Amino acid sequence: MFLEDVLTKYEKFTEEINREHYLIGAGLKDTPEYHKIYERYFELFSLDTVSKVIKEKSNLHEDAPYEEYESYDRVIFTLLGLYLERRIIKEYEELQRREISSTVEYKGRVIPFRMIRSILSKEHSRENRRELYEKTIPIVEDLTEHKINLAQRMLNIIRKEFGYPNFVSYDGARMRVDIGKCAKNLEKFLKDTEEEYRELADYVFDRFLNLGWGEVQSYDIAYLMSGIVFKDFRVDDPIKVLRQTLNMMNLDLDKMKNLAIDDEIRPNKSPRAFCVPIRIPDEVVVVVKPSGYFDDISTLFHEMGHALHFAHTSKDLPLVYKLMGRVGTSEIFAFNFQYISDSVGWLSKFFNVSDDFIKYRKFVYLYLRRRYAAKVIYEYELLSKDNWESRGPELYHRILTEATGVVHPPHNYFWDLDFGFYSVEYSQAWEVEEVLRERLTSEFGEDWYFNKDSGEYLKTLWSLGMRYDPQKLAAKL
Numbered sequence: 376m377f378l379e380d381v382l383t384k385y386e387k388f389t390e391e392i393n394r395e396h397y398l399i400g401a402g403l404k405d406t407p408e409y410h411k412i413y414e415r416y417f418e419l420f421s422l423d424t425v426s427k428v429i430k431e432k433s434n435l436h437e438d439a440p441y442e443e444y445e446s447y448d449r450v451i452f453t454l455l456g457l458y459l460e461r462r463i464i465k466e467y468e469e470l471q472r473r474e475i476s477s478t479v480e481y482k483g484r485v486i487p488f489r490m491i492r493s494i495l496s497k498e499h500s501r502e503n504r505r506e507l508y509e510k511t512i513p514i515v516e517d518l519t520e521h522k523i524n525l526a527q528r529m530l531n532i533i534r535k536e537f538g539y540p541n542f543v544s545y546d547g548a549r550m551r552v553d554i555g556k557c558a559k560n561l562e563k564f565l566k567d568t569e570e571e572y573r574e575l576a577d578y579v580f581d582r583f584l585n586l587g588w589g590e591v592q593s594y595d596i597a598y599l600m601s602g603i604v605f606k607d608f609r610v611d612d613p614i615k616v617l618r619q620t621l622n623m624m625n626l627d628l629d630k631m632k633n634l635a636i637d638d639e640i641r642p643n644k645s646p647r648a649f650c651v652p653i654r655i656p657d658e659v660v661v662v663v664k665p666s667g668y669f670d671d672i673s674t675l676f677h678e679m680g681h682a683l684h685f686a687h688t689s690k691d692l693p694l695v696y697k698l699m700g701r702v703g704t705s706e707i708f709a710f711n712f713q714y715i716s717d718s719v720g721w722l723s724k725f726f727n728v729s730d731d732f733i734k735y736r737k738f739v740y741l742y743l744r745r746r747y748a749a750k751v752i753y754e755y756e757l758l759s760k761d762n763w764e765s766r767g768p769e770l771y772h773r774i775l776t777e778a779t780g781v782v783h784p785p786h787n788y789f790w791d792l793d794f795g796f797y798s799v800e801y802s803q804a805w806e807v808e809e810v811l812r813e814r815l816t817s818e819f820g821e822d823w824y825f826n827k828d829s830g831e832y833l834k835t836l837w838s839l840g841m842r843y844d845p846q847k848l849a850a851k852l
């Protein structure tokens with residue numbers, strides 16, 4: 376069957392891409408060469424290959440189960456996505472190069488643009504934060520111009536070659552999601568959580584920044600989110616805490632030979648933790664660069680959620696379910712594990728935490744959920760029509776600022792946007808994670824993460840790989 380052939384080739388391709396991704400992110404290689412890998416697999420992502428898969432799909436027996444049709448769609452959209460990426464890969468790498476080589480001069484020092492966020496997050500003086508942040512505005516404006524050109528090129532391909540009028544319809548079809556409906560639901564979510572969030576935000580803004588609703592700027596939020604405001608809260612060995620937690624769930628990290636944590640210190644390592652499933656389930660890596668603050672735990676647990684999911688994916692699963700699912704499905708397990716470190720029972724066992732800290736973590740959780748909900752609404756509004764440059768700045772500023780109480784500056788309207796509606800993946804994953812957590816709580820108690828049987832339950836869910844879309848998985852819980 377042609378489809379099987381495509382999947383086998385695709386498996387090799389993703390392994391090479393993921394390995395490159397690991398080497399670059401871990402600081403083991405300097406110059407990315409993704410385009411070389413794409414060139415080698417040129418044929419796999421040709422429109423000719425896509426047509427052959429479409430033809431094979433049309434030959435399916437009319438009584439074939441829905442899953443079989445859906446498998447074909449997963450392959451078709453994956454190939455279209457890669458065809459699109461290959462067409463713009465040079466411009467994309469150019470944008471990355473520009474971003475990496477951009478610098479600002481600040482107090483006699485030359486600072487790489489990519490380092491700014493991490494410096495802002497540790498800078499106690501608001502005046503210094505503001506001064507440094509303002510220097511990045513021209514860089515963001517320049518990068519935005521390039522990013523818009525890139526998006527415009529993608530849109531042309533989507534329109535002329537794929538036949539979709541805009542990103543909303545293309546990404547919606549690809550994800551099997553009605554993005555407009557999703558945006559509507561999230562408007563309701565914002566209303567429902569408004570009061571609770573407002574109370575938490577007012578408290579946290581005032582307590583840690585001495586600012587009110589609508590006064591907090593993006594350079595303040597980087598600082599607030601890092602957890603540095605809890606000056607005495609140091610985490611010296613996050614991996615030890617992780618290991619102990621896993622043990623209580625009867626999960627033994629040392630026995631998972633297919634899951635490695637790379638915590639070596641290298642100068643060019645990405646400051647953000649990430650998980651790369653190089654080969655599912657045989658080779659999964661989590662890369663971390665601990666900074667010593669609580670955020671280390673939160674991100675380590677998030678990435679470990681991904682890693683455990685990929686490393687426990689059943690070997691017997693058809694390739695399409697191992698390799699071509701919704702990212703949102705994996706995000707469910709990432710958020711689920713991350714949430715352990717926000718649970719009062721867990722926090723009290725490992726740390727001497729104050730009520731302030733618990734309130735603060737509740738704020739962080741809800742801030743992120745509301746920010747991403749607002750992003751879905753904004754991205755839907757923006758990308759379902761044209762004229763991004765004239766409509767984007769005001770729309771972005773208004774929708775995101777209203778939802779969070781943090782000023783989202785107009786100039787950031789396109790830089791703060793991930794292609795492919797990642798915001799939808801996140802938002803749906805958060806929703807389903809709530810359902811999963813309720814299930815875990817009713818089965819294993821409020822402190823389910825201390826229950827030896829909870830690990831076994833999660834293992835059966837992880838073994839399903841990416842077979843089910845987030846909403847479908849919710850129905851199975």
Ligand SMILES: [Zn+2]
Binds near residue numbers: 677681706709
């Ligand atoms: Zn994630």
